[in-house]
Amino acid sequence: MKACGICGADLHFYKGDHANIPYGFCLGHEGSGEIVEVGAGVINVKSGDRVCIEPQVGQYSGLITHFYKHKADKVHKINDHVTYEEAAFVEPLAVGLNGVRRGEIGKTGRKNVIIIGAGPIGAVSILCSKAEGAKWVGTCDLLEARLQAAKKIGADATLLTKPSMTSDEVAAALQTLHPVGESVDVIIDAVGITSTLNTAFKLQTTRSPRRAYYGPHYPDAARMVNDGVVDVKPLITHRISMDQFEEGFRLLLDGNSGAGKVIFQL
Structure with a gap:
């Protein structure tokens, strides 16, 4: 090792x-x-x-x-x-790639993405969303350092949340991030606790929740790193x-x- x-x-x-x-x-x-x-x-x-x-x-x-x-x-x-x-x-990248592909990000009508949480899984979800063809990616987190890192790897907009904010308040603030006149097409919850799931559901008008690990995508994630598709x-x-x-x-x-x-x- x-x-x-x-x-x-x-x-x-x-x-x-x-x-x-x-x-x-x-x-x-x-x-x-x-x-x-x-x-x-x-x-x-x-x-x-x-x-x-x-x-x-x-x-x-x-x-x-x-x-x-x-x-x-x-x-x-x-x-x-x-x-x-x-x-x-590569392993966490495969987790992000699985979620992005399950959300069909980059396909027709699925270009604007919000990722809740900018920790390691949120960050690789940003990388994979952009690699798969997302036009706009926004994210939020409680830690400013994570948001600064997210900007460096391609996040178009970020929101610093506070522990005191309710799911409704976070959802409302996130709605102001995306481009005017355009909808959010895909929500990825990269945290997975009750409050962030509630935020995701409040953002999404058509609910199709899916749980993502990394499925069959590890070899593809390895190729992405080998070929320099993501950094x-x-x-x-x-x-x-x-x-x-x-x-x-x-x-x-x-x-x-x-x-x-x-x-x-x-």
């Missing part, structure tokens, strides 16, 4: 939000590394290849480590110009070593740290 990002799901595990986690459970599913050995009959990769790792059901976590065994058909080669840290970002580098704010394990999680728990994506260099 060479690099692994910290996901919001990892943060919940770290905080103890999930019960019945066995002792020794290893976190991490946003990873990349170098092949050191292959099994008999493996022909798609060889020792020395640089790859990103597509998680599997039943084999999802465990990448914050030094060595990891995985199915050969679920690792994807990365080009020499792509850093291991960028390659670790995830601005979203990586901290690179830390394994001996700074707890510091990495503390950065993400501190709303004033300015942390975006924190990546372990393994």
Whole structure:
């Protein structure tokens, strides 16, 4: 293993939000590394290849480590110009890409997008929306640092919200962001809590809620990074070593740290 990002799901595990986690459970599913050995009959990769790792059901976590065994058909080669840290970002990028494609963004009549939340998943949703042909993308967040990063990667308009704002107030403020005379075609909730879902429903006149993970889009996300279709580098704010394990999680728990994506260099 060479690099692994910290996901919001990892943060919940770290905080103890999930019960019945066995002792020794290893976190991490946003990873990349170098092949050191292959099994008999493996022909798609060889020792020395640089790859990103597509998680599997039943084999999802465990990448914050030094060595990891995985199915050969679920690792994807990365080009020499792509850093291991960028390659670790393929997994969250695939989450964003799945949501964007489920929303059919970029297709006829689906050009204006609002993304609620500008954290890592909101940010990759901005990148994917633009890559898929969105004309206008707006976003909102409680943290100004996230909104500044969103502007750098293509957000056309941003809204700084406050914890005291109701869903109605956030929805009304978001309605003022998009181009005059045009409607919002797609809403992506990149937070997924009750208040943000309520905001999304108040914005959307025709409701067609869909839950998105990353489905079959991991290989496409890897190609997007390899081909330079998207640039995830601005979203990586901290690179830390394994001996700074707890510091990495503390950065993400501190709303004033300015942390975006924190990546372990393994």
